[in-house]
Amino acid sequence: MTTPPPAEIGMALEDVDTPALLLDLDAFERNLDRMAKAIEGKPVKLRPHSKSHKCAVIGLAQMARGAVGLCCQKVGEAEAMVAGGVPNVLVSNQIVGRPKLLRLAALSKQAEWVGVCADHPDNVTQLDEAAGAMGTTLNVLVEIDTGAARCGVEPGQPAVDLAKQIDSATNLDFAGLQAYQGRAQHVRSYAERQAAADAGVALTRETVEGLKSAGLECEIIGGAGTGTFQFETAGGVHNELQAGSYVFMDADYGKNLNEDGGFFDDFENSLFVFVTVMSAPTEDRALVDAGLKALAMDSGPPAVADMPEVEFGRASDEHGILDISRTNRKVGLGDKLKLIPGHCDPTVNLYDWYVGYRGNRVEALWPIAARGMLR
């Protein structure tokens, strides 16, 4: 039930079978370096989100450039990262239900540091019970809702109350605040994106001060994504950034605007879905062998790399329809193309392997070990 790799090390890129998830290693490494440089000397650390890449090899490359650990969204993701050698994982999410809580507690005995978020008193009680049952202590952050209207308690006093409960629990350590403004990430306008992020920072600051008044210090104040990390960095409250997509970029983040009005290009596209033209029935239409099961379409269709005049239209389960009416280049049966995913995270989750290449040669086959780890 694991699919075989679509390539062999040393193979020429054009020989890679399709659909395949390609990683341009040069571009990927430049993205890692760019992020490290962007926060160099700033009072923030990077804790990149592994939900984007689901691959411990990539996580360790991030840590080699200064990341303090990884974020995970599921216990299974955290287990896969720890099994792959990542020593420090924060589950930046709520974990509910005894089987998962026991697994999380057990993991904390294998890794150097394991943390998790909570936003409900009952969940705190369950976390305490599970940690006690496994004879360990769990680090728990209070998640606050800084404007995303998803999970999280209200900033201010409700967060302080929950932190007190954690602090007084036998088997839990209060570890800080989870303050991620998910909705701000894809706001296209720079000024509006900044305003949304800044509003989140203000709510976080207010909560940190409330906690201080109650005698509670935050070891971690985490949040931010690829779309807003510069604002949380400048905000001076967060001390950990949780960006994930910066390693790959995707078509959706590429629609955000920078301060100068140009498109967001702080990072470059390193991730591609490699496809083959499998049918070319008319002058204006070509079909590629990647559809809904090979490309996440939730944030819009992929872009065709190096061919902006070719539009990816509808996708069905296993077909993608290209409009080739406006290109002068031939797009014929058997041609291979690189697509820039609309949304990298759920696209990665459809594959078992990264095919890493440099120039025109396959150099790495990295397992996407947390693919499908929903629990």
Added chain:
Amino acid sequence: MTTPPPAEIGMALEDVDTPALLLDLDAFERNLDRMAKAIEGKPVKLRPHSKSHKCAVIGLAQMARGAVGLCCQKVGEAEAMVAGGVPNVLVSNQIVGRPKLLRLAALSKQAEWVGVCADHPDNVTQLDEAAGAMGTTLNVLVEIDTGAARCGVEPGQPAVDLAKQIDSATNLDFAGLQAYQGRAQHVRSYAERQAAADAGVALTRETVEGLKSAGLECEIIGGAGTGTFQFETAGGVHNELQAGSYVFMDADYGKNLNEDGGFFDDFENSLFVFVTVMSAPTEDRALVDAGLKALAMDSGPPAVADMPEVEFGRASDEHGILDISRTNRKVGLGDKLKLIPGHCDPTVNLYDWYVGYRGNRVEALWPIAARGMLR
């Protein structure tokens, strides 16, 4: 990289960990029986599409009720079905590129019958070469475009020309027509859906007659889906129906209308995504632990089983947001709910296991062996 099963045989349904893909075995078996009964005595056979279920256990259950074999959309899907005991597979799609063509030819030596579709002279040449290289003969159908504007040659003379090329190729047998009207399946109005299907049937009939005049007989004239199979059955041209979704149904097919103006209810929902409420931050909002990586959203969000007054709104990677403002029932932390997927096929592709249950007890763990088989 295969995820562990979320349940154990004999377990009570409420103890299944989430997210999990549940299969109500009673409803599933009723759907199989309904389809068998719907075509009983008609001059059509069923060749259900395995792209919906990707599971040989289900394919064999379909064959036990009279199906002649399965459709597959990828070589890897066909390999998984044959490995699971299915003897007869039609790849109802174009296969392009030598590695896949050699695998397909090799598979034809292991299975009782393997077929594939073509819509381009160059692809026919490549199929012939691959079959020759592996010392076998491949059965090839000509795909015609009956209105879906996806793959396929034009009906009529272009199809006859391609069939002649197949017929005269050394290592290929001409096996008939692939005539699937994909666009018609989800047309909501019964009359418009019928008109689209009937137009496809007329184009197919014209092509079959053209082939006859050229001395070419069609062993298989395949097409139809869950939305239109009754029209192709009545059309009297198709002899194989390729419906797939009928085994599960989904929220999208449930929006089609029947002849009497009611919703399409010829089959019942047997497939569910089991989820847990992981956050309940406000009176009107609950978060479940299934988002874009656990639910295909391309055809709209899932419905909440037995709670039509609860609306599934946005999904992010690992969160689904429920609007619980209009329900009188409590939806609290830790509660488990069944969701009816918006689109079953790409949802199934996100899981490794079916958790089959009867009443309140887990009875089966079936591997989704073709999950992720994109090549």
